[in-house]
Amino acid sequence: MGTTYHQLRKLPKVHRPDTIASGILEPFQPWRNCVLQVLRMRFFTATVLGLLAPSLCAATNLTTPSRLDLPSGFKPPQVFKNTNLVRNTNLEKSYVRETINVVVENIDKQPHNDYYIPFPAEVFDRVAGFEVRDKKALEKGRFDVDYTEAVSSDGNQYFVIHLPEPLAPKSQITLGISYSVLSSLSPLPATIGQADKQYLTYSFSAYMPSAYTTNTQKTKLKFPSTNVPDYTTTDGLKSGSDPERKGATYTYGPYDTAKVAPGTQHPITVRYEFTKPVISISLLERDLEVSHWGGNLATEERYWLRNNGSELTKQFSRVEWTFTNYQQAPTSAVRELTYPLLPGSVDPYFIDDIGNVSTSRYRPSIGRSAGSLELKPRYPIFGGWNYSFRIGWNNDLASFLRRAAGVNSDSYVLKAPLIEGPKMAEGIQYERVVVRVVLPEGAHNVRFEILEGTNSNGLPGVNHIHAHLSSLKTYMDTLGRTILTLEVDSLTDEARDSKFVVTYDYSMLDALRKPLTIFAGMLTVFVAAWGIGKIDISIKKR
């Protein structure tokens, strides 16, 4: 590449709304908490079993995302040319999903393997699930991608794609690039009546922002319906009408852009009907708690939800809402969230800031089919409104945990969904997701892996997931439970089916720590009672 750069460590921002306190065990009643508080066994930590404590730190593959710091005035070397580029923009959901197929040719005399994709700095952090594969060999998996800091001269940030093998001069490769862009749709009009239709606008450039010259390119837009009242028509970019319309699909191009400089913009704006909520989760905290004694995997999720759609022009009318709801008419408000749960899920609960929300329904799974948790918030969530809540349920641990193969192995393997979340036709975007895997007390040598398939799992590369270990002291703990925390910024509900695997070591001695600690405490009480009883406190002449 010829340009030197330094790695700059950038930790993700920590944002934590304080409307709901965290803690997986909090839904239980206060009286139970009082009883259980007594059972906290912290006071024997140092004296009784401190010597048995294993090291927590033996985890070996934890990651901290980093970004490349490019020098000011940096421009990607012009060693590639895009022979043909097709961009598919899907606007059917409440976020923008783009899939780009581009034929890249090396026009230099040396082989190269770093391909740059620019984004404006204000958009870069809203790009979710960025993934690049060889379109002709999807099964080979995603390519390694580095993120850069903003370049001060042009305000761009780059995804640097590392091709697995350097592309030889005059050779071509077809890249399949997919990603979503969060919060890029804005409602117009910004305020509407309660039963009015909602319209969203989306602005983009007819010329795909690229670091390299592109010979031909076109953009296909897929709208949720044929109701597209406003869209930009171009003049002089191509012969014939532009865009070409076919049902709900509009095609801009193809354009001959061989002589157009890279980075040239031609703004396009479209406005289309989207009478559905624009659901955005500013923060999702998800806890998975593994209990070997209880044979249970407890899941709790805490959501901070907001509807980014058009706000209401007037006051909310309960009568009008009841009328609309009775007709099941399309609405821009969140009426209900449908949450599929894995087979075997039991004991679901749905709590918000006030307390238990009774307007929910759970349809348990029958056989191997998924269960369905239907959540109705206390009020419909219109544009600009917020709602924070938490849900939780239990599963048998046997479906998620296995003892690693080997004679008398103390290693366990846990495989569970990284993100579940409601399944909505209009899609859901997550600004920040924090997944905590609460392992049993004493678990050590923790490793994790995100599963990859032949298709995108909706997640960034594993190097861009911030992972760290900590410990949590809660009921009956002496040392504290080992927690693996995985933090991801900018996700969509496409990551619903993603799974992770965690392995950890957990010996018999670790498992017996809780009962033996209580045993030691009780035995101490008995010995103390016997010893105190032996003290002669009678009043007599000595």
Place this chain on the structure above:
Amino acid sequence: MSLNAVWEAASATPFTPLIDKDSQFSVGFNLLLLALVTATLFGLNQSFLGIASLGFPAALAFGFGAVFMICAAGVYV
């Protein structure tokens, strides 16, 4: 070896809890009852021999009984 391969290789050894979820309450209750009885007997006659014959089993039963009972109450430790 990827961790997913470790998962696949372990398909023959699924995790089985020591006590099934349905039996946690009965096991926990009986152990706590045993602990109560033996602790009471020890309280009636406190002696060093009593610690070994009554206090030790009482403490052991209370330790395991408490763990199973808290699980039966829905707090999976």
